[in-house]
Amino acid sequence: MPTAGDTALDPAAARATATGAATGSAGEAALVLVGGHESGGGERLRALAGGRSEWRAVGPGRALAGAVAALLAQSDRPVCVVPMSLGRDPRLIADTARTLRWLSGPANSGRLALAEPFGGTEHLIGWLRGGTGRALAPPEGAPAGGTGTAGDGAAGEQAAGEPTAILLTAPAAGPFEDAELFRIARLVRQYRTHRWVEVAFENGDPSPAEGVERCRLLGARRVVLLPAAFGAAPVVPGAEDGGPLLSSRAVAGVLRARAAGAVGRLLQGVDGIAAGLDAEHGHGFPHSHNSLAPHRH
Structure with a gap:
């Protein structure tokens, strides 16, 4: 990767x-x-x-x-x-x-x-998966433990000694844009061995502070913030900065x-x-078309 x-x-x-x-x-x-x-x-x-x-x-x-x-x-x-x-x-x-x-x-x-x-979104998923692997890697000089590599989620958690959650953050937008980030988070987690990839929105619901609290309630002792947007993740007490997206x-x-x-x-x-000009077509609520008009989805 x-x-x-x-x-x-x-x-x-x-x-x-x-x-x-x-x-x-x-x-x-x-x-x-x-x-x-x-x-x-x-x-x-x-x-x-x-x-x-x-x-x-x-x-x-x-x-x-x-x-x-x-x-x-x-x-x-x-x-x-x-x-x-x-x-x-x-x-x-x-x-x-x-x-x-x-x-x-x-x-x-x-x-x-x-x-x-x-x-x-395919780029974003890949970049976030890379950031997640770095966040879950054991500290420099620490034994990797087991047969997994440092970026393999559970192996990284075990080496770091704490159950870790990744919290993806981004500025709040509209309902469809925000819902898309939940889908992306699920795909970031897919095929990996770490347990939690959660989502929070700056000036939105859930807020970054609420996202951190949710991670704690799920059992995470360490929460790492990764921005799914440009710029740095917000500063939240009790959470770590995972660095920029790129x-x-x-x-x-x-x-x-x-x-x-x-x-x-x-x-x-x-x-x-x-x-x-056609980039926004199909985004948002479903819509109908005149059956006689040529149309491409």
Whole structure:
């Protein structure tokens, strides 16, 4: 399993590194990171863009429109917009596409691209499984015990000497987005030997403090917080910080991959905006369609 510091955690990242080195096209594009509820409306992305003059981190709507318009006016470089979703914010992708459609007039033809989102739920599950393995690993220098490896859940718990629960945290959003995190938590736990992967929401239900208390009632003596979002997990008395979802190096690798892919498609005349407009379709309550209209799920 890849670690948080490994850019190979996303196969596209490895391909983009080689492609970008050969063509340089991705490096020439200005990059805009647009965030929704998974990044506090973009606030938690600013640290990722800090110190990089060609990267901007913004929220959706007017902030995004202003940043993209300014970059288009500053130079002739292409502008690539990456929806910073981890799979639980399809509305962000659709809203971003709507904003970019408004900006993609003839004057900006061939210069504006909507990249694929930073990650999907399948990425998030893998990254959280990696973080869980690190959190349950025994302290450095401690015997692993048994035949299991340090990241094998129960073996790690036994070496650490305490029953451990993992508490996934994220900013609260809507009911469907929050429910999706419960599904993700179940898949993070699946096929592993550790017993508890629970969920809590910042400014939501259950709160991180309530989540920690639930873990204690289930029998955990050690609770480790892992963010299922950008930024750090909240500080909760009696719980440990499991670190960020991804290292800064891994985040940069994924972003380079997304930018390289978007610029490559832009050179073929595909800006990704039309596809992004449909990203929210099927999200939320069920709906019906005219049987005569062509439709794809």
